[in-house]
Amino acid sequence: MENSVTHIPGTHRNLRAKILLIALISLFFQQWSYAQIPDSLFIAANKDYQKADYNGAVEKYTEILDMGYISPELYNNLGNAYYRLGYIAPTILAYERASVLAPSDKEIQHNLSMARRLTSDNIIPLGQSLTVRVVNSVVSLFTASWWAILTAVFTWAMLIFFAIYLYGRSTSMKRWAFYVFAGCLISGAISYGFHLTAKKQLSDNPYAIVTEENINVKSEPSTSGGDVFSLHEGTKVEIEESLNTWHKIRLADGKIGWVPAGSIEKI
Template sequence: MKYCIIILFLGPIIAQDIDLLFEYGNQLFINGRFDDAIDKYEKILEQDQENADLYYNIGNAYFRSHEIGKAIWAYNKGIKLSPRDNDIHQNLEIANSRIIDRLLLPEPFFLLRLYRDLKNNFTIQEFIMIGSLLLFLEASLFMNLQFGWIGNIVIRKCISILVISAMLIHGIAIDKFFQQKNTRRGIIIENGVEAYSGPFYGENTVLFRINEGTLVDLHQSQEGLVEIILIDGKTGWITTNTMRSL
């Protein structure tokens, strides 16, 4: 169980209320009152406050309440904020193993897998910070080289390597930015959710059923329904209250 002080900049009174809710939720969790703990954590989210530890705790509470889909949703939200948090990753793996009829894709080519792992291990802000640091180092070496303070083949090669590395890092940041901008995803939070062939019940048939915890791409929405795409390519329409957006 993780504990943290949620730092806010909305004034000391609001910050104190949020911290009290978080601490109260933690105590309720320790006492085994998982539903009550969830209620406190959700109230924090309703105030547009979030961090990885909050999602970790609410994910654990949902998991203990046997709401696997919501636990997986919370862990995924936490990983987006803290992509290298091993505790969240481990709990997500455990929760994923509870998915009924889990869909799995074949392992991608190892170079593609390495690239995805690298991209998923850092946030956009971290990529930008690393790339900027590399550019700063390159500029410093270049200035020293221009003024003649240093000057040899090794330094020139270091400058070239830093420039190329900075370009690659910023390229990954741009790729991640557009992926997040153009891709909407969600987690199914109920079992046996019926996916229809269209956005209207009476005129469409049930194409398939999916279970809680399944990751889906969100395409378009209409009148309380959203079109989803599964990782195996299947598409269908489900009610919006059966999933939570990431």
């Protein structure tokens, strides 16, 4: 008599469901670990600032950044420390990075406005398009870290309702759990998209700050190029193109020119 393998209905389906459940759990812990704050070092940096040890505060805030953690509060505090030390470009650079992460934060915008008064270039910016303003306003509702936490919350909710869908006893319960699971899945995907957008606004930001005390903007990427205009420390520019050791920049008022790459630092 030939041996036969008995097929158990639903075995493969349950296996796929368990694999998906494990994947969701992994995503949850990945997002949660990202959102954690290095509290002890951050508190120590704040204490240094309160004791007027601004160099120590800058060192610790920078160490947190080197660990890969970013937040508007961190950059804002770093800007405060640089401001106390009298460093114009680093101050504005830190506040600008904080503003990218939280453009609607009143304290950050106030600090950035005060820091910009330290610059000597008077540039009247052109208005932003409606689309840019809408996207920035939505993303600015939360920081990148909080978008990550929100994603983790939706992921945790997905785990719960997916488990109910798998092991629920009644058809109506399974149907209800599936709809909630789908809603959490969509909401989690949207919040994760905003999280990535907030991070990308910082990492792929085309803007930069002039770090040299004074630079002559050239008409071409060469020291022999003619001087178009001059810029001073702390002025914000947009990088349009890079060629070897030169950047083509555009000012907020539309002026363009070339500057050495080492004379500006990306936001």
